[in-house]
Amino acid sequence: MIGTVGLKGLEIICVIGAFDEERVRRQPLRLNIAMTCDFAPAVADDRLSAAVNYAEVVGLLTDLAESGRFHLIESFAERAAAALLAHFATVQEVELEVEKPQAVPAADCAFVRIRRSR
Numbered sequence: 001m002i003g004t005v006g007l008k009g010l011e012i013i014c015v016i017g018a019f020d021e022e023r024v025r026r027q028p029l030r031l032n033i034a035m036t037c038d039f040a041p042a043v044a045d046d047r048l049s050a051a052v053n054y055a056e057v058v059g060l061l062t063d064l065a066e067s068g069r070f071h072l073i074e075s076f077a078e079r080a081a082a083a084l085l086a087h088f089a090t091v092q093e094v095e096l097e098v099e100k101p102q103a104v105p106a107a108d109c110a111f112v113r114i115r116r117s118r
Contacts, residue, residue, distance in 0.1 A: 001038060001039040001040040001043060002036060002037070002038060002039070002092075003036070003037065003039045004034050004035065004036050004037075005034075005035050005037060005051075005052050005054075006032070006033045006034040006035055007031065007032070007033045007054060007057060007058070008032050008033075009030055009031075009032065010030065010031040010032075010033065010058060010061070011028050011029070011030050011031075012028070012029045012031065012061060012062050012065045012066070013026045013027065013028050013029075014026055014027070014029060014065040014066050014068075014069075014070075015027075015066075015069045016029060016065070016069070016070050016071070016073065016076065016100070017071065017103075018071045018072065023069075027100070027101075027102045028100075028101055028102070029065060029073070029076070029098055029099065029100055030098075030099040030101065030109070031061065031080075031096065031097065031098055031099070032096070032097040032099075033057065033061075033084070033094070033095075033096055033097075034094070034095040034096075035052060035084060035088070035091045035093070035094050035095075036091070036092050036093040036094075036095075036117075037052060037088070037090040037091045037092060038090050038092070039051075041090060042090075050090075051090075052088050052090065052091065056087070056088075057084065060083055060084065060087055061080055061083070061084075064076070064079060064080055064083055065080075073098045073100050073110070073111070073112050074112050076098060077096050077098045077112050077113075077114050078114065078116075080096055080098070081094045081096050081114055081116040082116070084096075085116065085117075085118060092117055092118055093115065093116070093117035093118070094115070094116050094117070095113070095114070095115045096113070096114055096115075096116075097111055097112070097113040098111060098112050098113075099111040
């Protein structure tokens with residue numbers, strides 16, 4: 001029973017950026033996360049403990065972004081995908097898009113999109 005679970009538009013406020021002015025203020029990141037996983041354990045038990053817990057996803061990625069103080073959204077995306085794969089045993093693949101709305105004034109956002117699997 002393979003399926004996809006995820007979150008769209010998750011906003012995390014953190015220090016991220018390569019320029020000096022970005023290193024002294026927090027700014028938003030928006031994340032779109034899709035995780036391919038086996039639904040069978042969750043469906044069989046109908047228990048949250050057998051599924052991907054969205055609150056755990058939010059906590060994991062928020063902690064990573066806030067503590068990492070990354071320079072590049074590429075670096076954050078790689079670490080975030082690795083953390084999700086490590087934390088959730090049923091997740092086989094992660095597709096992650098990280099948007100940085102304040103990166104380029106003339107654009108809605110700068111973004112990176114990656115796909116990583118076991």
